[in-house]
Amino acid sequence: MTPVPDGVTTVPQVGAPADRAGSWTRHVPVVRPFDATSAIATLLAHAVPGVDRVDAGRGEVTRLVETGSGTVATTVRLTPDVLEVRGDGGDPDAVRALVARWFDADADLATVHTVLGADPVLAPLLAERPGLRVVGHPSGFEAAVTTVLGQQVSLAACRTFAGRLAGAYGREGDVAGADGLRLFPDPDALAGAQAAELQSAVGITGARTRTLLALAAACADGLVLGPQVADDPAALADTRARLLALPGVGPWTVDYLSVKVLGDRDGFVPGDLVLRKALGGIDARAAARTAEAWAPVRAYALFHLWTHTAY
Known part of the structure; x- marks a missing residue:
């Protein structure tokens, strides 16, 4: 079970969020495997109260993202296969690109596995989390x-x-x-x-x-x-x-x-x-x-x- 730091709440939700006028959804493909669980744990550990809303149960993070065409309330749902990005207004493609960088979607896992898989210290950790990413930051x-x-x-x-x-x-x-x-x-x-x-x-x-x-x-x-x-x-x-x-x-x-x-x-x-x-x-x-x-x-x-x- 992922530990939840003080000040971060996880709110159970049922079903998909209702569509709003102007809302959009984009999908970011990820190089697989993708360790969504560890990425969410990282988000939980660093979430800023009032700025980040992390829902560990749904594997989602919501925050405000600034683009050239305005501020977007952006929710990213992390799964092992894809990043689902939802928002309202702004520039959806700019947000999509930002999310891809944020979660290292295009990681060169072949090189990572070749180098770290040959190391006696890192090989067991790589075997435990083969899809671990370098999680960045949107700002x-x-x-x-x-x-x-x-x-x-x-x-x-x-x-x-x-x-x-x-x-x-x-x-x-x-x-x-x-x-x-x-x-x-x-x-x-x-x-x-x-x-x-x-x-x-x-x-x-x-x-x-x-x-x-x-x-x-x-x-x-x-x-x-x-x-x-x-x-x-x-x-x-x-x-x-x-x-x-x-x-x-x-x-x-x-x-x-x-x-x-x-x-x-x-x-x-x-x-x-x-x-x-x-x-x-x-x-x-x-x-x-x-x-x-x-x-x-x-x-x-x-x-x-x-x-x-x-x-």
């Missing part, structure tokens, strides 16, 4: 903010901070199907916040507040956090360098965002405590050396180790 900025909020605290505390931030600086979703969900604050909204008010509203330290404001200002000024840089080594290196230049952003944060947001499928987070415990308590340098054997799919090795340890 690079939101993921970066929650990653900063999660530095040196538990996931539960991170979710609490993120929920407070969304409640104080986010916007209500005034669109069909929103049902009380909020949009996470965008870079402009957060960059314009007063430091003292932000610190008080979220309950974080002054140092963490300065990091959030610097991150928001950088993104408002043109720093783009998205998977489009993954296939351009120079762009990936530049984005990483710009993140590292921000106060309070170190290698762990940048490595994590490279995997989660920037789409680097060979990315790795050697300094991560959970990862190092999964590898027997080794230090970051030893973890990096161990991971050399898992190139060019180190991100999948990372997710296998994380998932095996956490779920």
Whole structure:
């Protein structure tokens, strides 16, 4: 049974949702096998109160997604065979493409299985979850903010901070199907916040507040956090360098965002405590050396180790 974190509710539903005027459905094919169960567990662990609604029983997540033609209340139902995407208005094809990236629908599982299947550490984990994906995030900025909020605290505390931030600086979703969900604050909204008010509203330290404001200002000024840089080594290196230049952003944060947001499928987070415990308590340098054997799919090795340890 998938554990449900505090603040995330699962509401039993009967039958299919009723169609609304302007509603649409799209289907995203997935490279099989696809581990929908582990993906839902990841969503549950990271769900932001008021922003994400995760229904473990139905295997669904609902949240507001912003497209070039407006905000869309989007529900994704994850199954082993397909991702069913439902929404109202906006640009259905843009949402469909975003969902495909979010859940790594086109994963190169052949390479993953060839590389990790030959490794004595990863082979048993791969056999247990052959369809595990590198689950990303629909909003690079939101993921970066929650990653900063999660530095040196538990996931539960991170979710609490993120929920407070969304409640104080986010916007209500005034669109069909929103049902009380909020949009996470965008870079402009957060960059314009007063430091003292932000610190008080979220309950974080002054140092963490300065990091959030610097991150928001950088993104408002043109720093783009998205998977489009993954296939351009120079762009990936530049984005990483710009993140590292921000106060309070170190290698762990940048490595994590490279995997989660920037789409680097060979990315790795050697300094991560959970990862190092999964590898027997080794230090970051030893973890990096161990991971050399898992190139060019180190991100999948990372997710296998994380998932095996956490779920």
